Amino acid sequence: MLDDLDLINEEAAEELYERKSFKVDKGQEPMRIDKWVQGRIEGATRSKVQKGIDAGFLTVNGQVVKSNYKIKPGDEILMMSLINPEHTELRPENIPLNIVYEDDAVMVLNKPPNMVVHPGVGNFTGTLLNGVAYHFLQQNPNLDEESLPRFGLVHRIDKNTTGLIVLAKTGDAAAHLAKQFFNHTVNRKYVALVWGDVQEDSGTIEAHIARHRQHRKMFDAYPEGETGKHAITHYKVLERFNYVTLVECILETGRTHQIRVHMKHIGHTLFNDWEYGGDRILKGTIYTKYKQFVDNCFEMCPRCALHAQTLGFIHPVTKQPMHFESPLPEDMQSVIEKWRKYMQRKTEE
Numbered sequence: 001m002l003d004d005l006d007l008i009n010e011e012a013a014e015e016l017y018e019r020k021s022f023k024v025d026k027g028q029e030p031m032r033i034d035k036w037v038q039g040r041i042e043g044a045t046r047s048k049v050q051k052g053i054d055a056g057f058l059t060v061n062g063q064v065v066k067s068n069y070k071i072k073p074g075d076e077i078l079m080m081s082l083i084n085p086e087h088t089e090l091r092p093e094n095i096p097l098n099i100v101y102e103d104d105a106v107m108v109l110n111k112p113p114n115m116v117v118h119p120g121v122g123n124f125t126g127t128l129l130n131g132v133a134y135h136f137l138q139q140n141p142n143l144d145e146e147s148l149p150r151f152g153l154v155h156r157i158d159k160n161t162t163g164l165i166v167l168a169k170t171g172d173a174a175a176h177l178a179k180q181f182f183n184h185t186v187n188r189k190y191v192a193l194v195w196g197d198v199q200e201d202s203g204t205i206e207a208h209i210a211r212h213r214q215h216r217k218m219f220d221a222y223p224e225g226e227t228g229k230h231a232i233t234h235y236k237v238l239e240r241f242n243y244v245t246l247v248e249c250i251l252e253t254g255r256t257h258q259i260r261v262h263m264k265h266i267g268h269t270l271f272n273d274w275e276y277g278g279d280r281i282l283k284g285t286i287y288t289k290y291k292q293f294v295d296n297c298f299e300m301c302p303r304c305a306l307h308a309q310t311l312g313f314i315h316p317v318t319k320q321p322m323h324f325e326s327p328l329p330e331d332m333q334s335v336i337e338k339w340r341k342y343m344q345r346k347t348e349e
Contacts, residue, residue, distance in 0.1 A: 021078045022077045023075070028072070033060065034049045034068075055172075059078050089124075090130065090151065100324055105170055107152075110326050113303050114159065115159065132151050152173070155186075160303040162326075164311035164326050188312075189249070191332075192271075193301075194268040195270075197242055198247060202235065203234075205233045233262040234252070242346075247263075260275075271297075272297075297338055305335065309325060311323075
């Protein structure tokens with residue numbers, strides 16, 4: 001929290017921050033808020049706490065305060081808390097970037113499949129952020145992680161998810177964008193191909209998400225709401241192919257593998273999502289002709305069929321709404337067209 005925008009590991013949530021709330025005890029003596037917070041955050045320094053407070057990462061009774069605010073009994077404190085920080089050396093690398101938009105404050109990229117967003121265990125090089133660091137340093141050789149923590153990373157998407165991601169180019173822009181993600185005011189729409197014929201034309205999935213009890217690299221839905229973190233996904237059917245369905249998903253929260261877990265929870269695992277069992281036939285016959293067709297589809301889209309298509313946010317400097325759309329990548333477009341033709345042939349038979 002209030003720490004720099006440090007890296008988080010590849011299994012961490014899409015959102016880099018979660019909410020932490022405190023209520024000051026009745027017997028608490030008056031104390032500066034920065035000193036009080038520092039005593040409750042392991043490894044926090046006074047200067048980092050003050051930077052976080054100045055950036056608006058903390059409120060008292062719903063109001064932004066200054067570092068010298070004196071806490072009082074009963075004060076309700078809400079702060080942005082960094083999830084799973086991982087301190088990994090960031091090495092700039094000359095990696096081609098698909099830049100959709102760039103100005104002095106922000107950069108929007110279109111991430112390809114099979115690219116990790118940031119360095120972590122097992123992925124120290126070749127990540128999107130390695131390329132971003134190199135790109136930023138070409139523009140400003142004096143830039144470092146003191147002036148722009150982790151080179152502006154404020155959210156992430158999975159390794160095999162394609163699509164839009166925004167990065168900040170200044171510390172102030174990073175703080176502004178981070179708060180938008182924290183407050184769930186960023187507009188994000190994803191397109192996914194899922195197994196099965198989704199019955200309802202639209203719906204909302206509300207189920208907590210936490211690590212799977214048996215498989216620690218996976219996550220699971222806990223609809224009883226006592227385990228994990230609150231998560232909400234809205235979905236809408238875009239096109240039906242009987243055996244698979246093309247859906248649009250809108251995130252209210254950004255939990256780990258949220259769309260993948262939520263769609264599996266309602267019986268519609270993402271197509272070719274090997275971690276969650278989508279890399280085998282889940283709807284339709286297992287006989288040779290159909291099986292060969294599905295195997296060909298897997299080869300055309302050799303990853304989880306998920307694309308971050310829409311990204312909207314308020315520009316941190318101009319305060320104007322920004323909206324970006326990314327067309328479906330070739331692998332997903334090809335496999336969708338293949339299913340479309342397959343269903344046309346079935347209808348004509």
